[in-house]
Amino acid sequence: MAGIIKRFKDIMSANVNALLDKAEDPAKMIDQCLRDMESDLGKVKAETAAVMAEETRAKRELNECGEEIDRMQEYAKRAINAGNDNDAREFLAQKQKLVQKQESLSMAYEAAAENASKMRTMHDKLVADIRDLNSRRDAIKAKLAVAKTQEKLNRIGGSMSGVADSMSAFERMEARADKMLDEANAMAALNGSTQKSGVEDLMSKYDTQPASEVDDELARLKAEMGL
Numbered sequence: 001m002a003g004i005i006k007r008f009k010d011i012m013s014a015n016v017n018a019l020l021d022k023a024e025d026p027a028k029m030i031d032q033c034l035r036d037m038e039s040d041l042g043k044v045k046a047e048t049a050a051v052m053a054e055e056t057r058a059k060r061e062l063n064e065c066g067e068e069i070d071r072m073q074e075y076a077k078r079a080i081n082a083g084n085d086n087d088a089r090e091f092l093a094q095k096q097k098l099v100q101k102q103e104s105l106s107m108a109y110e111a112a113a114e115n116a117s118k119m120r121t122m123h124d125k126l127v128a129d130i131r132d133l134n135s136r137r138d139a140i141k142a143k144l145a146v147a148k149t150q151e152k153l154n155r156i157g158g159s160m161s162g163v164a165d166s167m168s169a170f171e172r173m174e175a176r177a178d179k180m181l182d183e184a185n186a187m188a189a190l191n192g193s194t195q196k197s198g199v200e201d202l203m204s205k206y207d208t209q210p211a212s213e214v215d216d217e218l219a220r221l222k223a224e225m226g227l
Contacts, residue, residue, distance in 0.1 A: 030137055037130050044126055048119040055116040058109035065102045069095055 072095035079087035 041126055044123050048123045051119045052116045055112040058112040062105040062109045065098055065105050069098045
């Protein structure tokens with residue numbers, strides 16, 4: 001029985017270790033744990049059935065021994081009634097042997113009954129654990145799905161902050177380009193005004209020729225004035 005109990009504990013420990021080893025993917029971990037536990041349940045059922053069968057056998061032997069004791073007692077009475085004391089002694093001697101055997105069988109049965117009770121308790125606990133995990137599996141998976149979605153949103157939010165940083169940098173570069181263009185235009189205006197200063201300004205004054213009608217009007221005006 002000690003070996004059976006140890007194997008059962010090893011099974012449960014293996015399930016716990018499986019949970020820890022596969023913790024990187026909780027959804028797969030739950031399904032795998034359930035498969036392992038259901039597989040283990042088959043082994044525990046077989047062990048429990050074997051222990052319960054031992055309990056039944058021990059109980060049957062104990063009952064048969066009790067019946068044989070009663071039978072020896074009955075035959076001893078018959079021998080006494082028949083006046084055969086020697087035969088009665090034989091039956092009573094056999095009865096005493098059976099009583100001693102009955103004590104051993106009673107102890108064996110009590111041990112078998114205790115072992116069977118322990119195995120049934122462990123079996124029932126494993127069944128309850130599987131039922132509980134099955135009922136909670138969908139809820140756990142739903143929570144995991146929400147958590148994964150939130151993780152994706154967090155990653156997207158992080159990438160968006162990177163885009164915002166890129167846009168900010170782009171805007172700074174655009175402002176810098178505008179500034180450079182404004183400075184270049186201002187410099188060109190300054191250069192143009194410098195080139196037309198002094199003698200060149202005076203030359204440009206006389207480079208402009210009036211229209212022919214203006215020249216004619218000027219001549220008439222001078223004639224009227226006697227010039």
